[in-house]
Amino acid sequence: MQNTSVLMSSPEYFRIEYSINPWMIEGVEINLELAKDQWGGLKSTIEKCGAEVNVIPGNTVYPDLVFTANSGIIKDKSVLISNFKYQERQGEEVIYENWFRKNGYDVARIPSEHKFEGRGDAFVYGEYLIGSYGIRSDKEALLFIADHFQLIPKIAKLVDEKFYHLDTCFQQLPTKNNDAIFYPPAFEDQSLSEFSDLFNLIPIHEDDANQLACNAVVINESVIFPSENIEIIETVAQLGCNIEISNVSEFMKSGGACQCLVITLQ
Numbered sequence: 001m002q003n004t005s006v007l008m009s010s011p012e013y014f015r016i017e018y019s020i021n022p023w024m025i026e027g028v029e030i031n032l033e034l035a036k037d038q039w040g041g042l043k044s045t046i047e048k049c050g051a052e053v054n055v056i057p058g059n060t061v062y063p064d065l066v067f068t069a070n071s072g073i074i075k076d077k078s079v080l081i082s083n084f085k086y087q088e089r090q091g092e093e094v095i096y097e098n099w100f101r102k103n104g105y106d107v108a109r110i111p112s113e114h115k116f117e118g119r120g121d122a123f124v125y126g127e128y129l130i131g132s133y134g135i136r137s138d139k140e141a142l143l144f145i146a147d148h149f150q151l152i153p154k155i156a157k158l159v160d161e162k163f164y165h166l167d168t169c170f171q172q173l174p175t176k177n178n179d180a181i182f183y184p185p186a187f188e189d190q191s192l193s194e195f196s197d198l199f200n201l202i203p204i205h206e207d208d209a210n211q212l213a214c215n216a217v218v219i220n221e222s223v224i225f226p227s228e229n230i231e232i233i234e235t236v237a238q239l240g241c242n243i244e245i246s247n248v249s250e251f252m253k254s255g256g257a258c259q260c261l262v263i264t265l266q
């Protein structure tokens with residue numbers, strides 16, 4: 001039975017036009033045909049794992065719109081739309097706002113002085129808001145969201161520009177033990193003590209972090225990793241998760257892997 005539903009944004013206008021994170025090198029060419037195949041491969045893998053994929057059309061002006069994770073934060077049928085840090089992405093806000101409105105969501109905004117980049121930096125976990133700040137998102141935005149959705153904030157500070165969103169250095173796994181993988185040097189508090197009463201924290205090595213191992217998509221019991229050459233995969237498999245691989249190398253040139261391309265709707 002399909003009880004999971006996600007949103008992705010189609011990739012036909014994806015390119016590197018500016019650099020707003022250390023992965024993005026201006027002038028680097030994207031093989032668009034390959035990117036479209038990789039995006040299609042991720043979409044099929046997500047469907048195979050039992051989720052329905054909704055698709056928002058791409059937009060020629062916004063190459064990073066494809067990173068749908070950054071659209072906002074969703075709780076049930078309510079969404080708070082992101083306030084992108086960089087002007088290059090700010091035009092995406094109204095595109096997402098319109099999509100959510102059209103699809104029956106109660107849409108609200110965070111005060112514009114507080115920057116926030118959606119599932120990139122936060123997600124709802126039971127009665128908690130799990131979030132990070134310090135590079136793209138502001139602490140004030142997370143506190144606003146927690147208050148708005150009546151959640152307990154559990155937030156950590158990011159300190160490495162290469163791991164600029166929470167979803168680049170932390171991922172919760174679909175295990176009974178509440179396991180989660182994380183890259184300690186990405187956090188100011190490398191022991192991530194703020195999250196340690198909620199998750200069984202499993203550190204990953206630098207090589208895995210550089211392949212964006214934490215940017216895996218979780219669908220039901222499956223974990224979709226962006227490469228098969230990731231050491232932590234063996235541990236995750238031993239924990240009982242079904243492992244899938246979806247190579248998204250073209251998107252990694254922009255600093256995003258599997259999770260960045262997806263937001264869970266329910």
Ligand code: ARG
Binds near residue numbers: 021
């Ligand atoms: N090029 C995009 C940016 O820098 C990548 C976003 C990746 N998204 C994510 N959820 N980590 O904004």
